[in-house]
Each structure stands twice: as C-alpha cells, then as structure tokens.
Amino acid sequence: MTHMTAVLRPQSLREEALTKIREAIVFGALPGGQLFSEQTIADQLQISRTPVREALLQLGSEGLIEFVPNRGARIVPVSSEYLRQVFELRASIEGYCGKQLAAASSRKRILDKLDASLAEQRQIIDTNDQSAWVAANMRFHMLMVEDYGNPLMIDVLNNLATHTMRMGYQVNERANDRMEQSLTEHTLIVEAMREGQPDVVVRRIEDHLAATGLLVNSLIGPGAEKISGSTGVVEDSMGRK
Incomplete structure (x- = not known):
C-alpha cells in the first residue's frame, strides 16, 4: 500500500488506476x-485500457x-487563480468545522485523533519522507471535517x-523546512482546539493556509502564473494582498 492509498483506497481496477494516476500527478x-x-498509462500500470479510460474521465x-x-x-497546470480558489474554499470549510x-x-475524540496525527507527522519529519508527509498532512486537514460529519x-x-x-x-521539494513549519502551525491549531478557543482555531487555520500559499508564490517568482505540477499565488492564499 502506498502513502496515498491511506487517503484514497483502491477497491477495483478502476480505483487502482485512479489512485496510481493520482500519485503520478502528485x-x-x-x-x-x-x-x-491512454495506452501508455495502461501499459505502465499493467491494467487494461477500460479502467484506465474510466479513471482518466x-x-x-x-x-x-x-x-x-x-x-x-x-495534465492541467494549476493556475494561480485556481490555487486562490482552492485555499479560500478549504479555509471556509476547515475553519467552520474547526470552530x-x-x-x-x-x-476528547477529535483531540485524540489530532494528537496521534501530530505524532505521526513528527516521525515522518525525522525520516524526511516527503511523500509520506504529503499524505499525512492531508489526513490531518481531513480529520476535523470528517469528525464534524x-x-x-x-x-x-x-x-x-x-x-x-x-x-x-x-512546496516540500523546494523548501526543506516547510514540513517543520507546517507541524508547528498544525500544533498551534490543536492547542487552540484543546483550549476551547473557536475563533483562534479559525484564525490559525487561515494563517496556516495563507503561509503555504505565500510560500508557493515566493518559490515560483513574481508574476508567474503556473509551474509544472503545481501552482503559485499572486496574492496570499486567502485572496489578501
């Protein structure tokens, strides 16, 4: 099982193809x-063309x-405008659920899950496994939304x-300290949750997502609209200049 299948678990040949193509994109x-x-992907995955076609659709x-x-x-290069929209939507959903x-x-239930996630993230940072970090980071962000239900x-x-x-x-490929920074920001979110501070939780989630967006922008340079395999933002990730 790969790191991403912990987030996206294949249940059929179509799902297997879907997960493997997602990993190749990520x-x-x-x-x-x-x-x-389509045939190239089918040959690489050693899966027939029908499930590959369904996955691509x-x-x-x-x-x-x-x-x-x-x-x-x-593969569609993601534009800076699309990245801004993604972060705005995520902040709205994650912030609301966290609040x-x-x-x-x-x-207690959500804090136990979040604490376990923080411990997992620390272990991953200690081994510098960037692909494992990507999946663990996504799981952390999903926890509050899933628990809210x-x-x-x-x-x-x-x-x-x-x-x-x-x-x-x-981002992690280009900024070696971003995993450590993200863990610090995640920890601040959990601390505010533990202390029962809803507005602080929202602010820290927004600040965390904004920091990631600004980092992407700084890496690709001013005025750049797209990069191979990822994107940049012209403003910060919340649309603030």
Whole structure:
C-alpha cells in the first residue's frame, strides 16, 4: 500500500488506476502540460485500457486532466487563480468545522485523533519522507471535517485532495523546512482546539493556509502564473494582498 492509498483506497481496477494516476500527478511523474496516451498509462500500470479510460474521465471531471483531440490527454497546470480558489474554499470549510468542534463541550475524540496525527507527522519529519508527509498532512486537514460529519463538506475536501497534495509535494521539494513549519502551525491549531478557543482555531487555520500559499508564490517568482505540477499565488492564499 502506498502513502496515498491511506487517503484514497483502491477497491477495483478502476480505483487502482485512479489512485496510481493520482500519485503520478502528485509526485511529478506526470508533470503539468505533459501529453500522454491512454495506452501508455495502461501499459505502465499493467491494467487494461477500460479502467484506465474510466479513471482518466474521472480525473478530467475533477479538472486534473484535459483531453486533446487526436493527441491524448494532458495534465492541467494549476493556475494561480485556481490555487486562490482552492485555499479560500478549504479555509471556509476547515475553519467552520474547526470552530464548531472547538466550541463543543466534549473534544476528547477529535483531540485524540489530532494528537496521534501530530505524532505521526513528527516521525515522518525525522525520516524526511516527503511523500509520506504529503499524505499525512492531508489526513490531518481531513480529520476535523470528517469528525464534524457533514458529508458534502467531506466530499468537497476529498475532491480537492489531489490538488492539495500536488501543491504540497512541490512546496516540500523546494523548501526543506516547510514540513517543520507546517507541524508547528498544525500544533498551534490543536492547542487552540484543546483550549476551547473557536475563533483562534479559525484564525490559525487561515494563517496556516495563507503561509503555504505565500510560500508557493515566493518559490515560483513574481508574476508567474503556473509551474509544472503545481501552482503559485499572486496574492496570499486567502485572496489578501
């Protein structure tokens, strides 16, 4: 089982193809803008073309792949505007769920899960396993949304998972200390949750996502609109200049 299957578990040949293609996108094996054929992917995965075709159609509906007539499919480089939209949506959902959980009279269940996630993240940092970090980071962000239990919110975040992990991996490749910084920011979120401070939880989630967006922007340079396999932001991730 790969790191991403802990987030996206294959249940059929279609799901297996979907997960493996997602991994290739996240970890840069299929960089933004690259053209490839359905048959090429099927050969690489050693899976028949039908489940591969179904997986590509699913990824196309999520905005990760676009089909070029008579040429094949292409990984869509994510624009800075799209990145801004992703962060705004994530902050709205994660902030709302975090606020509700922090205000609840009983927080032991979610705090136990978050503490376990922080411990896992520390172990991963100690081994400098960037691919494991990407999946663990996404699981941390999913925990509060899943515990709050709104199925529509969970679906939205799941649909953004590949985009989020794709950006996270690119950031970690270019900024060696970002994993440590993220763990510190995650810890601050959990501390505010433990202390029952809903507004502080929201602010720290927003600050954490904004910091990631600003880092991406600093790495790709001013005015850049897209990079292979990831994206940048012109403003901060919350749309603030």
